[in-house]
Amino acid sequence: MISRISLIFLFASFAACTNKESIEVIPLKIGVTAFVGEVATFIAQEKGFFADEGLDVSIKINNSGVESMKQLLDGELDLAHTSESPFLYAVLDSNFHINMPDSDLQILANMVLSNRIQKIITRKKLGINQPRDLEGKKVAFVKNSQSDYHFDSFLLENNIDISKITTLDYTPELQKAALKNGDVDAVVVWEPHGTHLLELMPDDSFEMQTSLTYSSLWLAISTRSLEEQKPGASIRYLRSLLRAHEYIYNNPEQVIALTVETTRIPESVIRKVRQEIDFYLSLSERMIMLLEWQQLWLEKRGIKQASAIKINDYINYKPMEEVAPTAISIIR
Amino acid sequence: MSVRFRLNSLVILTITIIVSLYLYVLKITSDIDNELAEIEKIDRFEENVTRLNLLMEYFIATRDIKYTNSLLTLINELDKAKDDIAGFDRFNLLRQSIPSVKKALNLLLKIENNPDFYSSEEDRIQLQERALVLIRSDLRQLMSLAFKTSRFRQANIRNLQVEQRGYILATMIPFILLFVAIIYRTQSQILNSLSKLRVGAKNLAMGNLDERIEIESKDEFAELATQFNTMAEKLESTIENERVINQHLESKTEELKMSNQELEQFTIMVSNDLQEPLRMVNSFMKLLENKYSNVLDEKGLMYIRYASDGAKRMKQTILDLLEYSKIGNYEGEKTLIDLNHLVDEVCALQARNLKKKDGTVTLDKLPRIVAHHLPLFQIFQHLLSNSIHYSKVNEPLYVHVGYEEMHDFHKFSFTDNGIGIDPIYHEKIFVIFQTLDSESSNKGTGIGLAIIKKIVNYLEGDISVESKAGEGTSFVFTLKKN
Numbered sequence: 001m002i003s004r005i006s007l008i009f010l011f012a013s014f015a016a017c018t019n020k021e022s023i024e025v026i027p028l029k030i031g032v033t034a035f036v037g038e039v040a041t042f043i044a045q046e047k048g049f050f051a052d053e054g055l056d057v058s059i060k061i062n063n064s065g066v067e068s069m070k071q072l073l074d075g076e077l078d079l080a081h082t083s084e085s086p087f088l089y090a091v092l093d094s095n096f097h098i099n100m101p102d103s104d105l106q107i108l109a110n111m112v113l114s115n116r117i118q119k120i121i122t123r124k125k126l127g128i129n130q131p132r133d134l135e136g137k138k139v140a141f142v143k144n145s146q147s148d149y150h151f152d153s154f155l156l157e158n159n160i161d162i163s164k165i166t167t168l169d170y171t172p173e174l175q176k177a178a179l180k181n182g183d184v185d186a187v188v189v190w191e192p193h194g195t196h197l198l199e200l201m202p203d204d205s206f207e208m209q210t211s212l213t214y215s216s217l218w219l220a221i222s223t224r225s226l227e228e229q230k231p232g233a234s235i236r237y238l239r240s241l242l243r244a245h246e247y248i249y250n251n252p253e254q255v256i257a258l259t260v261e262t263t264r265i266p267e268s269v270i271r272k273v274r275q276e277i278d279f280y281l282s283l284s285e286r287m288i289m290l291l292e293w294q295q296l297w298l299e300k301r302g303i304k305q306a307s308a309i310k311i312n313d314y315i316n317y318k319p320m321e322e323v324a325p326t327a328i329s330i331i332r
Numbered sequence: 333m334s335v336r337f338r339l340n341s342l343v344i345l346t347i348t349i350i351v352s353l354y355l356y357v358l359k360i361t362s363d364i365d366n367e368l369a370e371i372e373k374i375d376r377f378e379e380n381v382t383r384l385n386l387l388m389e390y391f392i393a394t395r396d397i398k399y400t401n402s403l404l405t406l407i408n409e410l411d412k413a414k415d416d417i418a419g420f421d422r423f424n425l426l427r428q429s430i431p432s433v434k435k436a437l438n439l440l441l442k443i444e445n446n447p448d449f450y451s452s453e454e455d456r457i458q459l460q461e462r463a464l465v466l467i468r469s470d471l472r473q474l475m476s477l478a479f480k481t482s483r484f485r486q487a488n489i490r491n492l493q494v495e496q497r498g499y500i501l502a503t504m505i506p507f508i509l510l511f512v513a514i515i516y517r518t519q520s521q522i523l524n525s526l527s528k529l530r531v532g533a534k535n536l537a538m539g540n541l542d543e544r545i546e547i548e549s550k551d552e553f554a555e556l557a558t559q560f561n562t563m564a565e566k567l568e569s570t571i572e573n574e575r576v577i578n579q580h581l582e583s584k585t586e587e588l589k590m591s592n593q594e595l596e597q598f599t600i601m602v603s604n605d606l607q608e609p610l611r612m613v614n615s616f617m618k619l620l621e622n623k624y625s626n627v628l629d630e631k632g633l634m635y636i637r638y639a640s641d642g643a644k645r646m647k648q649t650i651l652d653l654l655e656y657s658k659i660g661n662y663e664g665e666k667t668l669i670d671l672n673h674l675v676d677e678v679c680a681l682q683a684r685n686l687k688k689k690d691g692t693v694t695l696d697k698l699p700r701i702v703a704h705h706l707p708l709f710q711i712f713q714h715l716l717s718n719s720i721h722y723s724k725v726n727e728p729l730y731v732h733v734g735y736e737e738m739h740d741f742h743k744f745s746f747t748d749n750g751i752g753i754d755p756i757y758h759e760k761i762f763v764i765f766q767t768l769d770s771e772s773s774n775k776g777t778g779i780g781l782a783i784i785k786k787i788v789n790y791l792e793g794d795i796s797v798e799s800k801a802g803e804g805t806s807f808v809f810t811l812k813k814n
Contacts, residue, residue, distance in 0.1 A: 113473065115428040156459045157439065159450055211439040212462055213432045215469055249422065278423050284476055286469040293465040300458070326483060329476050 023054040026230045028237065031060045031068030031077040034172075034263045036192050036273045037112040037218040038081060039255055040244040042262045049243040053236035063171040064142050072105075072221060078230070079237065080221045081111070083146040084294045087221055091314065092295075092303045104224040106316040108234055109327075110217045110287045111241065113278040117216040118150035119194030120208035122186040123179065129206050131158035137185035140170040140178055147188040149297060150214045154188075157211055176200065190216075192265045192273040199269055217287055224316070234319035238281065242323060245279040282327045283320050288312070334551040338518045342511070349507050353500065360496045367489045373417045374482040378475055380410050385471045388437075392464055395444060407434050410474075419481045426477055429470040436463040436470075525553030532560060541568040606650050614643045652779035655710070656764065659786045662704040669705055671698035675733055678712040685720045691729035698735050699742055702814055707787040712746075714780040715807055719748035722805070740813055741793060747806040753799040761797065784809070 028050075032038045041059065044050050050057040062068045065082025069090045072080035080086075091105055122128035128137065131154065141147040155162050170178060175187040176197055186208070187197070198205045220241075226233060248255045252274070259270045291311045298306040312332070320328055384406045391399040411430045420426050440463050442449075443456055450456035525547050532545040543564060545557040617640045625633060672695065679686065679693050686693070693716070701708075716731065723729040727749070734745035753761060760766050764782040784807075788795045792812035799805035 113423065113425040113477075115425060115432045115470070153459075153462055156455055156462070159455070211435045211442075212459075212466055213428070213435065215432075215466060215473075275424055276428070278425050280423070282476070284473065286473045286476070289465055289469045289472070293462070296461075326480065329472075329479075 025054050025056050026233045026236070027056040027058070028079065028230070028233055029058045029060060029077045030079040030081065031062055031071050032081045033064055033068065034061055035190055035218075036259060036263070036270070036277055037114070037117070037216070037279075038262075039259050040111060040241050040248060040279050041081065042258055043247055043255065044240040044244040046258055047244070047247060049240040049247075050237075052243075053240050055233065055236050055240065063173070064145055066142065066145060069221070072223065078222060078226055078233070079108075082219055082221060084217050084219065084291050085144055085146050085149060085298075087219055088291065088294050088298055088306070089144055089303075091309060092298060092306045105221055105314055106224050107283075107287075107314055108220040108222055108316055108319055109238060109241070109281045109283060110219055111279065111281060112216060112218040113280050113282075114216045114276055115213040116276040117190050118147055118188065118214040119191065120151065120154060120186060120188050120210070121179065121194055121197045122206045122208055123182070123201075123204055124206040125204045126185055128185060129208075131160060131208065134186055134208075135160060135164040138166040138168060138183075139186045139188065140168040140175045140184040141188035142171060143167075143169040146214065146216065147190060149294065150210075151188040152297070153212045153214070154208070154210050179205075191276060192263060192269050195272050196265050196269045199266065215286070215290055217290055219287075222316075227316075234316070235322045238319050238323040242281055245281065248279050280327075281320070281324055282329070283315060283317065284327075284329045285331065288330055333549070335518070335522060336552065338514060338551075342514055342518070345507070345511055345514070349504070349511070352503065356496070356499060356503075360492055363492050364489050367485050367492070370418050371482055371485045373413070374419075374478050374485065377410065377413050377417060378478040378482070380406055380413065381471055381474045381478060384410065384433075385468075385475070388467055388471065391440075397441070397444065400441060403437060404434070407437070417481070419484060420477075422481075423477050425473060429474055433467050433470050436466045439463050440467075521549055521551070522553070525549065525551075525557075529553065529556060529560065532557075532564075536560075536564055536567070541571060600654070602650075607647060610643045610647045610650070614640055614647075617643065649779070652783070656779055656783050656786065659707070659710075659783065660790050662706060664704070666702045666704055668700050668702050669708060670700045671708065671735075674705070674708055675712055678709065678716050681713065682716050682720060685717075686729070689720055689723050689729040691720065691723070691731060693731045693733070695733035696735040698733065698744075699737065701742060701811065703791065703811075707791065711784050711787055711809070714784050715746040718780055719746070719750055719805075722750040723748065724751055738810070741810040742813060743808065743810050745806055745808045747804065749804040752801045752803045752805055753797060754801045755799070758797050758799070762795070 030041065032041050045057055045059060060068070060071065060077060062071070065080065065086040066089075068077065068080035069082050069086040071077045073090060087105065087107070122134070122137075126133075126137075128134060139151065141151055151167075152162075154160075155165075168178075168184060170184070170187070172189050172193040175184070175189050176193060178184040179187050179197060180201060189197070194207070198207060220237070222234065256267060256270050256274060259265070259274070260267050263270070288311055292307070295307045295309065295311075312330070315330070317328060317330075317332070384403065387399050387403050387406065390396075391403060407430060411434075414420050414426050414430065440460060443460055443463075447456065450459065528545050528547055532543050535543040541564065544561045547554045547557040617636050620628075621633065621636045621640075628636070675693070675695055675698065685691075712733075719729065719731050729748060729750070731746070731748045734747065736743040736745075762781050762785045765778040766782075785795050788809045788811065793810040795807060795809035797805060797807050
């Protein structure tokens, strides 16, 4: 009796080992931004969640989602993390990228929830503490990003003509340096850079309040050819992120430490910003609404018939159905 | 481990299981109640978000500011409610969305109330639409998060139920196994011990005095076995002692028997040896009287008569001694004897003497008893003989035989109206060779009452006398019922 149990146990162990060893390792290149919403990706890499799923992940840290999208379309990446605007530009604007194949982009998931990602930081000593004070000033932000959209909403909300403002296309690091140096009068930047600026310039920085807070998306974008070339990669990738989200929830201090290490932003900033964001995989109606709204905005920006495309056609539901079906709330 | 300890352990184990289960079920029920309460809160939250969504759509469709207060009230309620729902703190968006929706609503109201602020209608419309997009998307997200939290709580309930089942199984199975093991072991030990005790008692009852019971457990049964073994040892010892005593008794009885036989033989031999010379003396005295009565004077004839009388008395004494010695050695089986007939027999034998005394014998209805005929005959024979012998001169003799049935004895009385016996002699008269009639020429041998007493004692009874001089005599004797 005991020897039979031992045999069964041995066989099960062997089978388990064999099963594990039989997973094919898939290399994956992901383009990310040094943004607090990327914590899950760094956790998945650091804690081996990608490796557990048989993914050999290389992370490329870019200055913005715009850069990540370009690299995805140029074939340098398998996945790009970006907000709505770079994705829509990539889908809608044939001039946006050098190489523009027929768009076979697909959204795998939205990875964060937040209403307070974008901030408008001004120089207090210049007396810029009301919206109208920005007229005639220099404002820096990443063009065609969500910062661009947020600033547009801000101007609209306060009935300010953009022609009265000098806008500059700076990366977040350049924005911080420029504001400190006085090269610009205000910046529109995403977190953690906004709060970081407030701490870097405690006496000379001011956060401009808006009535319309910005609902952020942080999308995981790939191409449809990914599934053909690397079958199962999307599912494993989402599963890794799901584990990372659970880890973030259960290990807040470790997450802060890792974010500090990755972004090189001070801990006090990360602690504040961490309260503004949820790590959550979803394919929701909210995402559709925000993307559709972005389409209208792009149309206003001169991209013709931006609103004609159907967002639903660019969503790949299958990986999410496999990994977290309850996270899908889009009515299909 | 004693049986009591094991049984107490079982009771404690049972109570522990029941109490633990009860407390655990209570806890799980309480946990599930808490989860259900949270779900109810979330449901109410969702309901309010839905109402807010509807109201918002009405407001958007109608731009009627009458909805404003309701909208703001609902938003404030939601803002308060979100802090009270466990699990909502996991989502920062829940904390951000409600103030965000409120700001967006205020912007819409500002646009409605200050149309001139936004000179471009296109810009005004776009701003309104951005506010609406924000509101709608945030409300949708709120509903989605509330739904997810509710599902999470439901999953918790399922997990609690699974945990409960698992815990009960994980706890109950070992407890039940332990319980069954203890019961089985206790039962086995009790039955095994009882079986040993039963077999031991049975063997002892069948006469196997070597039987001893070995029970190794240190419990009440071992104690019982020890007591049993002690009892068996004592019983064996007692029986052995009795056997030795019985052996001794048998030996003594055999000796006595032999002694009695020798005595009987001696008595017979002696009586025969004694009777022969007495017969010769008697015969020659008669011859002497017959042949030389004309030669002898009155004194000579008187001397011959004295000698003859002496010889006759000697003969009677020898016969009585012989009779006395034979008491208890009765041959043959006991038979059912009608004492009424037996007394008649005795009266018939003493008919001539009764007639001389003008005697009358009456009797109560006497019983029939199982005994040897001879001893009973001897009793009544000697009693009647004494009554006749010691009757009053010139007064008819009346004798009555009375009977009273006692529980374990037959009680007889033999009453006459003779000369009576002075109470100072009541003990003496039952001693052998004791007579009270020293001067009478017809005095008895003094063995009759001794013979009666010996016979009565042999028949496990007793005899006493009630009498006074000159007032008759009543002998009362008992015979044990068999």
